[in-house]
Amino acid sequence: MCGIVGYTGCRDAFPILMKGLHRLEYRGYDSAGTALISAQTGSMNVFKARGKVADLEAVASGKDVSGQIGIAHTRWATHGAPNVANAHPHLSQSGKISIVHNGIIENYAVLREQLKSKGFTFKSETDTEVLVQLIEYTRQSLGTDLADAVHIALTKAIGAYAIVVMDSDDPDTLVAARCSSPMVIGLGENDSEYFIASDASPIVEYTRRMVYLNDGEMAVCKRGEPLKVINRDNDSVSPKVKNVTLDLNMLDKGGFPHFMLKEIFDQPQCLRDCMRGRLLPDHKRIVLSAVTEHSAELLSAKRFIIVSCGTSWHAGLIGKQLIEQFCRIPVEVAYASEFRYSDPVVGPGDVVIAISQSGETADTLAAISLAKQKGAMIFGIVNVIGSSIARMADTGTYIHVGPEIGVASTKAFTGQVTVLTMLALALAKEKGTIAEAQYEEIIAELQSIPDKIEKVLEQSDSIKALAEGYVFCHNFLYLGRGVNYPVALEGALKLKEISYIHAEGYPAAEMKHGPIALIDEQMPVVFLATHHQLYEKIVSNMQEVIARKGRIIAVVTEGDEHVKNMVYHTIEVPQTLNCLVPLLSVIPLQLLAYHVAVAKGLDVDMPRNLAKSVTVE
Ligand code: AGP
Secondary structure: OOEEEEEEOOOOHHHHHHHHHHHHHHHOOOEEEEEEEOOOOOOEEEEEEEOOHHHHHHHHOOOOOOOOEEEEEEEOOOOOOOOOOOOOOEEOOOOOEEEEEEEEEOOHHHHHHHHHOOOOOOOOOOHHHHHHHHHHHHHHHHOOOHHHHHHHHHHHOOEEEEEEEEEOOOOOEEEEEEEEOOOEEEEOHHHOOEEEEOOOOOOOOOOOEEEEOOOOOEEEEEOOOOOEEEOOOOOEEOOOEEEOOOOHHHHOOOOOOOHHHHHHHHHHHHHHHHHOOOEEHHHOEEOOHHHHHHHHHHHOOOEEEEEEOHHHHHHHHHHHHHHHHHHOOOEEEEEHHHHOOOOOOOOOOEEEEEEEOOOOOHHHHHHHHHHHHOOOEEEEEEOOOOOHHHHHOOEEEEOOOOOOOOOOOOHHHHHHHHHHHHHHHHHHHHHOOOOHHHHHHHHHHHHHHHHHHHHHHOOHHHHHHHHHHHOOOOEEEEEEOOOHHHHHHHHHHHHHHHHOOEEEEEEHHHHHHOHHHHOOOOOEEEEEEOOOOOHHHHHHHHHHHHOOOOEEEEEEEOOOHHHHOOOOEEEEEOOOOHHHHHHHHHHHHHHHHHHHHHHOOOOOOOOOOOOOOOOOO
């Protein structure tokens, strides 16, 4: 996913654009660029760099970066290699129109051939350059203004886009448009300035008044004039202005070396925020507005289908176990990318739960769009307020863990699991499938989880020391059972995506059906061995590994001397109820992955090849 920033107003644009790109760099970062209409010459100045925003700032240093209007972009390559030629902004043939784009134009090849036949030439391999040339061709051939040219050109483009377009012949105006990729517009005082970005984080320090564009909408941001929004049919739309409250210091590292470590340590407070107003221990109840407002549909559901990707899919596997255990409603968990192309048997009576931190993951968005068309109810469990998935869902519950900047998801995972736990309990209470005593016991224990996470976090330094012994490993095996099986998958994903060490999560009992052949003294094996109903089985699985000289790191319930005397290293977590174990057992795995990656000297917050949110297929 790419990051977009635009500005038109009364201030110098360049500093605003660069600061905004830094805030968005987590979204994708293999190249960056900016275009400004010079206050000195009136011409379009474009600067691009391979790499990060700091590289772009170095390229622009000492050059003419004047001007009160500009656009900027950080790229995560989809079409064409990550290099300067393919970096955005892209210019039209005349050099007068520039564009930044997040998304994919599916029919760009056809459009490019049509434009070539009209004499257009191309400098890059990107779909984005085709779009800006199409806008220029439309403007020239029809003699329209910029906004109309953009609107007409987009009727010919098929795919996903969030774009900002600028024209040196119209130096007060930015035109923004979106379809499937996010776009937010910040409103300055008295229409004097406009801030445009992929999400609220680059805008919120200047204004909290924001308009989230909807799919098919296009905005004309002309400084000194009111915002104009039109839809696909060219009808005017009255923009809905939201007052966005975003805690800026959440966007800074707060003294931690990496966003990821800050977010791991933020989890106790984030889960308190997630439960606030929903988990009412004094009243021994859980109140979720989505359940209150839609209880009839939710309780009469034939089944739930959870669609998500990556870490969110792992959270879904835990949600399945909790909802089936407490509500006795069948739950399927599907990779969104598989669900959307499987011609799924889904329809009225089904509830499809979309779990997504960003709320912009293309596969998940497409999956719920398909399910919605087929008549299912869509329930969103999302972190980013106002994101596309949140707005497409019929209802849902935000996880409220604050912006997650680190590409490797940590606090969002525990936030998702917390919401799924509250959802399962609230539904079970409504259905009468949970005994009052058990309901109250879990509520009381859930309230204590943030404090228990803090106890696990105290072991960060000892886990760091442990991690340093594994930097040269090439493979890891993570094994768990029951609710700890998805935690094993999540631990493996954390390690591989930030340390680049191959790691595989597996149901512990399944190890005998093949993976045990991998076990030798070179293969570290991480066991989730907390006290719960399958504990004895896990211990025998560990014996099988020990018999083959496997080196075990075990996550155990504190005080477990038995396992401690069996294995190479144990990491203790406080005792808790089985259904809440994942909220504790995942913490050591997050820390282990983090410390191994740091010991390897890797860029933990921006791992190679990854982006924070995958808004392309
Ligand atoms: C998790 O650490 C990864 N960054 C990735 O698997 C992520 O969970 C996945 O892309 C889904 O993102 P979402 O939750 O924003 O939809």
